[in-house]
Amino acid sequence: MMNIRRTKILRDLWMNKARTLLVVLSIAVGVAAFGLMVTGRIVLERNLTDEYAATNPAQSILTTAGFGDDLLDKVKALPDVQAAEGRHVMQARFQQDESHWLTMDILGVPAFDQMAINRVKQQAGGTFPPPTGHIVLERSIRQLVKVEIGQTIRVQTLAGTTHDLIVAGFVDDLARQPTNISLIVYGYATLPTLATLAEPTTFNQLYVTVKDAGADRQAIEQKVTRVVAAVEDAGTAVYSAPVPPPQKQVMADSMSSVLLILGALGVLTLALSGFLIINIMSALIAQQIPQIGILKSLGSPSAQLAWLYIELVLWFGVIGLVLAVPMGLFGAYFLAQGISEAMNFDVTQFNLPAQTVGLQIFGAIVVPLLAAAIPIFTGARLTVREAITQSGAASSDGSTSLLSRALSGFGELSQLTRVSIGNTFRRKGRLILTLIALSLAGAMFIALLGIRESMRAAVTDIQSSLNYDVSLTFAQPYPLDQVQQRAATVTGVVSSEGWGLADGRRLYDDGHLSSSISLIAVLPDSDMTKPTVTQGRWLSAGDSYALFVNADMMELAPDMALGKQITLRIGENEHTWTIIGVSARSFTPIAYIPYATFEEVTGLKQMASTLVIRTTNGTPETQAAAESALLDAFSNFEVDQHVTVQGTAQTVKLPVQITRSSTTTALKTASASSLDILIVLLLVMVVLIAVVGGLGLAITMSLNVLERTREIGILRSLGATNDVIRRMVIVEGLVIGVISWVIGAVMSVGLGMWLGRALGISLLARPLDYLFSVPAFVGWLVLISVIAVVASLIPAQNAARLTIRDTLAYIG
Numbered sequence: 081m082m083n084i085r086r087t088k089i090l091r092d093l094w095m096n097k098a099r100t101l102l103v104v105l106s107i108a109v110g111v112a113a114f115g116l117m118v119t120g121r122i123v124l125e126r127n128l129t130d131e132y133a134a135t136n137p138a139q140s141i142l143t144t145a146g147f148g149d150d151l152l153d154k155v156k157a158l159p160d161v162q163a164a165e166g167r168h169v170m171q172a173r174f175q176q177d178e179s180h181w182l183t184m185d186i187l188g189v190p191a192f193d194q195m196a197i198n199r200v201k202q203q204a205g206g207t208f209p210p211p212t213g214h215i216v217l218e219r220s221i222r223q224l225v226k227v228e229i230g231q232t233i234r235v236q237t238l239a240g241t242t243h244d245l246i247v248a249g250f251v252d253d254l255a256r257q258p259t260n261i262s263l264i265v266y267g268y269a270t271l272p273t274l275a276t277l278a279e280p281t282t283f284n285q286l287y288v289t290v291k292d293a294g295a296d297r298q299a300i301e302q303k304v305t306r307v308v309a310a311v312e313d314a315g316t317a318v319y320s321a322p323v324p325p326p327q328k329q330v331m332a333d334s335m336s337s338v339l340l341i342l343g344a345l346g347v348l349t350l351a352l353s354g355f356l357i358i359n360i361m362s363a364l365i366a367q368q369i370p371q372i373g374i375l376k377s378l379g380s381p382s383a384q385l386a387w388l389y390i391e392l393v394l395w396f397g398v399i400g401l402v403l404a405v406p407m408g409l410f411g412a413y414f415l416a417q418g419i420s421e422a423m424n425f426d427v428t429q430f431n432l433p434a435q436t437v438g439l440q441i442f443g444a445i446v447v448p449l450l451a452a453a454i455p456i457f458t459g460a461r462l463t464v465r466e467a468i469t470q471s472g473a474a475s476s477d478g479s480t481s482l483l484s485r486a487l488s489g490f491g492e493l494s495q496l497t498r499v500s501i502g503n504t505f506r507r508k509g510r511l512i513l514t515l516i517a518l519s520l521a522g523a524m525f526i527a528l529l530g531i532r533e534s535m536r537a538a539v540t541d542i543q544s545s546l547n548y549d550v551s552l553t554f555a556q557p558y559p560l561d562q563v564q565q566r567a568a569t570v571t572g573v574v575s576s577e578g579w580g581l582a583d584g585r586r587l588y589d590d591g592h593l594s595s596s597i598s599l600i601a602v603l604p605d606s607d608m609t610k611p612t613v614t615q616g617r618w619l620s621a622g623d624s625y626a627l628f629v630n631a632d633m634m635e636l637a638p639d640m641a642l643g644k645q646i647t648l649r650i651g652e653n654e655h656t657w658t659i660i661g662v663s664a665r666s667f668t669p670i671a672y673i674p675y676a677t678f679e680e681v682t683g684l685k686q687m688a689s690t691l692v693i694r695t696t697n698g699t700p701e702t703q704a705a706a707e708s709a710l711l712d713a714f715s716n717f718e719v720d721q722h723v724t725v726q727g728t729a730q731t732v733k734l735p736v737q738i739t740r741s742s743t744t745t746a747l748k749t750a751s752a753s754s755l756d757i758l759i760v761l762l763l764v765m766v767v768l769i770a771v772v773g774g775l776g777l778a779i780t781m782s783l784n785v786l787e788r789t790r791e792i793g794i795l796r797s798l799g800a801t802n803d804v805i806r807r808m809v810i811v812e813g814l815v816i817g818v819i820s821w822v823i824g825a826v827m828s829v830g831l832g833m834w835l836g837r838a839l840g841i842s843l844l845a846r847p848l849d850y851l852f853s854v855p856a857f858v859g860w861l862v863l864i865s866v867i868a869v870v871a872s873l874i875p876a877q878n879a880a881r882l883t884i885r886d887t888l889a890y891i892g
Contacts, residue, residue, distance in 0.1 A: 100396070102778075102779045103396045103400075104396060104399050104400045104403065105400075105775060105779070106400075106775065106776070106779050107396060107397060107399075107400025107401070107404065107443075107444050107448060108399075108400040108401075108403035108404040108407065108444075109404075109407075109771070109772055109775055110349065110350070110443065110772055111400060111401065111404035111408070111440050111443040111444045112403070112404040112405075112407035112408040112411065113349045113408070113411075113768055113772055114346055114349050114350040114408070114439065114440065114443055115404060115405065115407075115408025115409070115412070115436050115439070115440045116407075116408045116411040116412045116415060116768075117342045117343070117345055117346035117349060117412075118342075118346050118433070118435065118436045118439055119408060119409060119412035119416075119432065119433060119436045120342055120411075120412045120415040120416050120419070121339050121342040121343055121346065122433045122435060122436065123412065123416045123427060123429070123430055123431075123433070124335065124338065124339065124342075124416055124419055124420065124427075125335070125339055126429065127416075127420065127425065127426070127427045127428060127429055128329060128331075128332075128335055128420075128423075128425055130428075130429070131201075131254060131425050131426060131428065132254050132327075132329040132425075133327070134199070135198055135199045135200070135201075135254050135255065136163075136196060136197050136198070136199060136289065137197075137198060137254075137255060137324075137327075137329075138197045138198050138255070138287040138288060138289060139288060139289050139290055139293070139300050139304070139323065139324075139326065140288050140290075140300070140304045140307070140321055140322060140323050140595075141198075141285055141286070141287055141288075141322065142285065142286040142288065142304075142307070142308065142311065142318050142320070142321050143169075143284065143285055143318070143319045143320045143321075144283075144284055144285070144286055144311060144316050144317060144318050144319065145284070145316050145317040145319075146280055146282035146283065146284055146316075147166065147282060147283050147284075147286075147311075147316045148166075148282055148283065149166075151311065151314050151316055152164060152165075152166045152283065152286070154310065154314060155286065155288070155307060155310065155311065158306070158307060158310055159291075160290050160291060160303040160306050160307060161288060161289075161290060161291070161303075161307060162289040162290055162291045163196055163197055163288075163289045164197075164286060164287065164288050164289075165195070165196060165197050165286075165287045166190070166283030166285070166286055166287075167187055167188060167189055167190070167283060167285045167287065168187070168188035168271065168274060168279070168280070168281065168282065168283050168284050168285065169185055169186070169187055169188070169284060169285050170185070170186040170187075170188060170237075170274055170277065170279045171183075171184070171185060171186075171238055171555075171739045171740075172184045172185075172186055172235045172236060172237050172238065172277075173235065173236040173711075173741075174225075174233065174234075174235055174265040174267075175233070175234040175235070175236070175242075176224075176225055179704075179708050180704065180708065181236065181708075181711065181741075182224075182225075182259075182263065182264070182265050183263060183264045183265070183739075183740050183741065183742070184235060184264065184265040184266075184267060185264055185265070185266055185267070186215070186235070186267040186268070186269055186274065186277075187266070187267065187268050187269070188269060188270070188271045188273075188274040188279070188281065189209075189268055189269070189270065189271075190270075190271055191209075192208055192209035192210075192268075192270075193208075193209065197287040197288075197289060198253070198255045198287060200216075200218075200251035200252065200253045200268065201251060201252040201253075201254075201426070202249065202251055203219055203249060203250040203251060203252065205229055205249065206229055206248055206249015206250060206251075207248040207249055208248070208249060209270055210248035210249065210268070210269060210270060210273070211248065211270075212270060212272045212273050212276065213245060213246060213273060213276060214245060214246045214247070214248035214269070214273065215233070215245040215246070215247060215248060215267045215268065215269045215273065216247075216248050216249050216250065216251050216267065216268040216269070217247060217249075217250055217251075217265065217266070217267055217268075218250070218251060218252070218253045218256060218259065218265070218266035218267070218268075219250040219251065219252055219424070220256075220258035220259040220260060220424045221259045221265050221266075222250075223258065223259065223260040224259055224260050225265075227247060228247065229247055229248070229249055229250070230246065230247060231246070231247045232244050232245070232246055232247075233245055233246075233247060235267075235277070237277055237278065237279070238555060238737040238738070238739065239278070239735070239737070240715045240716065240735075241277075241278065243276070243277050245267075245269070245273070251268060252424065252425065252426065253266060254329055254330070254424075254425055255330065256330065257330050257331070258331075258423070258424040260750065261750050262750070263742055263746055263747070263750050286311065288304065288307055290303040290304065290307075291303070293326075294326070295326040295327050296326070297323060297325060297326055297595075297636075298588075298592075298637065300323050300326060301323050301592055301593065301594055301595060302590070302592040304321055304323055304593075305591075305592040305593045308321050308593070319583060320583045320596040321585065321593070321595070321596050322595050322596040322668070322669075323594070323595035323596075324595070325635070329425075331423050331424070331425075333665065333842065333843055334423060334758070334843065335423060336842045336843070337758055337839055337842045337843040338419060338423075338758065338761060340838055340839060340842050341758065341761055341765070341835075341839065342761075344835060344838070345524070345765050345769075348520065348524055349768070349769070349772065350439075350443055351520065355516050355517040355520070355776070358447075358451035362451065362452070362454075362455050368389065368459065369459050369462065372385055372459045372460065372462060373462065373464050373465075375388075376462070376463070376464045377464045382460040382461055383460070385459070385460040386456050386457055386460040389452065389456045389459070389460075390449065390452075390456060393448050393449055393452045393456075394445065394449070396448060397444045397445040397448045397449070398444075398445070400444045400448075401440060401441065401444035401445065404440055404443075404444055405432070405437070405440060408436070408440065409432050413430060415764070416430065418760075419761065422760075511816070514776060514777065514816060514820075515816065515819060515820050515823060517776040518776060518777060518816065518817065518820035518824070518864070519820045519823035519824040519827055520824070520827070521769050521770065521772060521776070521820075521824070522820055522821055522823070522824020522825065522827075522828070522860050522864060523824040523825075523827035523828040523831050524765075524769045524828075524831065525769055525770060525824070525828075525856065525859075525860050525863070526824060526825060526828035526832070526852075526853060526856045526857055526860055527828040527831040527832035527835060528765060528769075528835075528856075529853045529855070529856035529859070530828065530832045530836075530850070530851050530852055530853035530856060531832060531835055531836055531839060531848065532763070532853075533851045533853050534832075534836050534840075534848040534849055534850065534851045535758065535839075535843075535848060537848075537849060537851060538664075538840065538846075538848055538849065539748075545609050545610055545611040545612060545663075546609065546744045546747060546748065547607055547608050547609055547610065547694075548577070548608045548609070548692040548693060548694050548744060549693060549694055549695040549698050549702070549703045549706065549743060549744050549745075550692070550693040550695065550703055550706050550707045550710060550741070550742070550743050550744070551690060551691070551692045551693070551740075551741065551742055551744075552567075552690065552691045552692075552693070552710060552714070552738050552740070552741050553581075553689065553690045553738065553739050553740035553741070554688070554689055554690070554691070554736065554737065554738060554739065555737035555738070555739050556689070556737075557580070557581075557684050557687035557688060557689045558687065558688060558719050558721070558734070558736055559686065559687060559688075559719055559720070559721070560578040560686045560687060560688040561686065562719045562720065563576075563578065563688055563691055563714075563719065563736065564576050564578065564688075564691070566713055566714060566717055566736075567691060567693055567710060567713070569713060570706060570709045570710050570713050571706075571709060572695045572696050572702055572705060572706045572709070573693050573694075573695060573706060573710070574694045574695060574696055575693070575694045576691055576692065576693045576694070577602075577603070577606060577608045577691070577692050578686075578687075578688025578689075578690070578691055579600055579601055579602050579675075579688065579689065579690040579691075579692065580599075580600070580601030580675060580678040580679075580682070580684060580687065580688065580689055580690075581598070581599065581600060581601070581689035581690060582599040582601070582650050582651075582678065582681075582682055583596050583597070583598070583599070583650070584596070584597045584598075584599045584648040584649065584650045584671070585597065585648065585649050586636065586637070586646050586647065586648055586649075587647040587648065587649050587654055593649060594636050594637065595636060595669060596669070597633055597636075597648070597669045597670070597671055598668060598669065598670045598671070599648075599650065599671050599672075599673050599678070600670065600671070600672050600673070600690075601672075601673050601674070601675045601677075601678030601679075602619070602672055602673075602674075602675055603674075603675050604619040604620050604621045604622075604623060604674055604675075605621060608692050608694070609672075609692070611628070611630070611663040611664075611672070612663055612664055613661050613662070613663060614631070614662050614663060614664055614846045615642045615661060615662040616628075616642045616643075616659070616660050616661035616662055617660060617661045618661055619660070619661075619672060619673075619674055623660070623674050623677075624674065624676070624677050625655055625656065625657045625658065625673075625677055626657065626658055626660045626673065626674060626677075627646075627657045627658065627659045627660065627671045627672070627673060628659075628660060628661040628662075628663070628671065628672040628673075629659055629661070629662055629663070629669070629670065629671045629672075630662070630663045630664065630665060630666050630669065630670045630671075631662065631663070631664055631665040631666075631846070632665055632666060632668055632669045632670065633669035633670060633671055634662060635669075636669060640659070641659070642659055642660075642661070642662060643658065643659060643660075644658070644659045645657070645658050645659075646659070650681050650682065651681075651682065653681050653682075655681060657673075664846050665843070665846075693706065693710065698744075700743070700745040703743035703744060703745050703746075704743055704745075706743075707741055707742070707743050710741070711738065711741060714736045714738055716735075717735070717736045718733040718734060718735050718736065719733070719734055719736060720732075720733065721733075721734045758839075758843075770863060770867065774867040774870065777813060777816060777817065777867060777868060777872075778870075778872075781809060781812070781813050781872045809872050810868075810869055810872045810873070812872070813868040813869065813872035814865060814868045814869065814872075816868065817864040817865055817867065817868035818861070818864070818865070820864065821860060821861050821864050824860065825857055825860075828852075829850075829852065832850055832851075832852070833850045836848035836849075836850050
């Protein structure tokens with residue numbers, strides 16, 4: 081009996097090649113898509129975590145006045161300090177082309193081979209350490225500017241002098257935002273090279289890691305507070321002391337969003353695959369019921385029959401799994417490479433995770449067995465008479481006559497259309513499973529494109545706060561009236577506004593200080609900026625010691641909340657402030673404060689650290705031209721500064737130095753580019769979902785044609801032409817597609833709202849506003865119609881080629 085059973089299984093696999101191919105494809109494609117997402121998620125998360133940990137990230141980078149090795153040795157000897165390194169950051173500009181400059185930070189490294197904190201990863205082909213007069217660039221610059229090893233680049237110092245440096249190589253620095261997002265070029269050079277640029281070679285940044293703090297941010301802040309106190313006690317001023325979220329890479333929020341998408345769509349794709357498998361396995365067993373009757377008449381017991389079909393299902397699953405594993409791994413490799421390249425890190429470890437294999441085995445073996453279990457055991461328990469008399473056709477019931485009466489109301493419908501619509505509802509169980517799979521695919525398609533529009537709308541909303549065209553950040557505060565008068569001489573400048581900048585740190589009850597908070601002082605009635613309000617309200621006239629903060633500042637401590645009163649230390653002053661409003665995330669803790677309060681706290685009257693400018697028409701060309709002209713106008717400009725020397729008031733001339741400049745167009749483009757990878761990923765998933773959904777419909781239509789082989793023979797005998805048979809099958813596919821389109825559109829609302837909330841909180845610390853995508857709604861109708869036609873073409877063509885003899889000889 082074993083040989084007979086094995087022979088039947090092999091015959092079923094080989095003789096019904098079309099059916100075998102459909103079953104195997106339905107398993108392989110769905111399981112491969114699921115494996116692609118699971119593997120991609122695991123590989124990306126593991127590589128980014130490991131690559132970032134390998135850099136030994138600084139737990140704080142103190143920006144200070146100049147210091148030397150003596151202070152560095154004192155810091156290293158502090159009981160809280162695990163390691164400390166001194167570096168010198170030089171602010172400059174990088175010449176992008178003849179008329180455009182990019183902001184540049186050049187990091188002076190005393191010994192490249194001894195970097196122990198915030199290590200950079202050297203790229204192949206360069207010279208390390210770079211010789212004097214040479215520079216190493218962070219590799220993400222090549223996404224904006226074409227730069228090669230050995231090329232000469234031009235940099236301009238804050239003093240206005242220009243210098244040529246030779247590119248010695250490239251590095252990957254995971255502590256920095258990619259240049260295409262930050263719009264800052266990062267360079268690395270030796271201290272002797274900085275000396276050739278007339279830059280001091282003392283340190284002005286202190287990189288610190290602390291002992292026994294782990295990932296506890298407040299514990300790190302407590303130890304950094306003591307380090308800051310020790311540095312200041314040694315006579316060196318500390319201008320800022322940020323403590324970033326521990327073990328969190330700068331692009332971690334974007335990566336979290338990528339992983340969220342992959343995880344959510346992985347589960348949904350597995351569900352989609354499961355419905356396809358359930359559909360086809362149920363149909364397969366239903367077709368075999370007459371054969372079950374024959375085997376029972378030959379004496380086969382129910383248990384033996386059940387095991388025969390279980391073994392057949394196992395064969396389908398194993399073959400599908402063998403195809404799915406390499407397909408999913410191949411797709412995951414390119415997915416991981418594409419995402420990692422866009423997020424500026426390397427995938428150095430790529431393999432097939434055991435978790436993926438386990439889940440794929442479940443999807444390819446267990447799901448088909450569960451799908452076929454009920455029909456198998458139902459069929460195995462049938463008596464010989466029941467099994468032989470069942471033909472597998474759909475039974476006629478009240479619903480069929482009800483459908484006929486409903487269709488009779490449409491007098492214009494042709495007989496062919498009525499037959500096709502009637503055929504659609506004959507296999508109600510299969511129709512329901514097909515509609516679930518296709519509706520899920522449609523819901524995912526419409527929801528994902530809606531999320532894409534929601535993300536773009538969120539970015540536009542956030543960018544609407546940038547209601548100026550050009551911004552200039554100065555090396556120190558300068559008299560507001562003088563810099564405004566200078567800016568007004570530039571062609572295209574309509575108005576300007578000065579903002580104050582300060583570094584603030586929250587003072588806790590135990591005396592320790594928080595990470596640095598960037599304080600931006602603006603006029604409450606300013607129309608140059610008004611960030612999106614997610615909680616509370618924006619600053620208003622009359623506010624005093626009020627804070628409008630972003631979500632990053634709210635994450636500094638668990639007790640941060642709207643209405644919370646906190647003590648901030650700004651310089652030597654300590655005051656109580658109230659949080660009145662919250663905006664979305666922007667990567668660093670920021671708080672807007674009233675300009676009048678800023679003047680009161682800092683003593684800086686009518687001084688500007690940043691100048692924001694509005695141009696005549698705000699076009700990208702006007703903004704770029706104005707930025708270039710403003711840089712030229714301030715290059716040799718000096719302001720009168722009132723100072724007190726030994727109790728005597730004096731006026732001195734100070735050259736204006738600009739550390740940062742940007743146009744709003746460039747900032748908006750850069751912020752949008754940070755979402756590009758998510759949008760591309762969504763589009764890739766949309767295509768994959770459309771393929772899986774189309775395959776599901778193709779399988780259903782092929783099964784329908786196989787089951788109706790004898791009916792097609794009867795139609796042939798009544799004179800039906802190839803074209804009539806072909807159109808009948810295609811119309812049936814279109815009917816299924818259109819019904820699933822309606823259901824999918826309804827399902828997409830809930831799916832889109834859930835995914836938009838999860839993705840928005842992960843990326844922007846606020847839910848995305850739900851947008852129903854009308855183009856996606858219409859587009860899916862067009863796409864599902866095309867898929868229905870394409871998915872029905874091969875079954876329709878096969879049906880059209882059947883002769884009367886073929887149909888009468890067919891055994892299901």
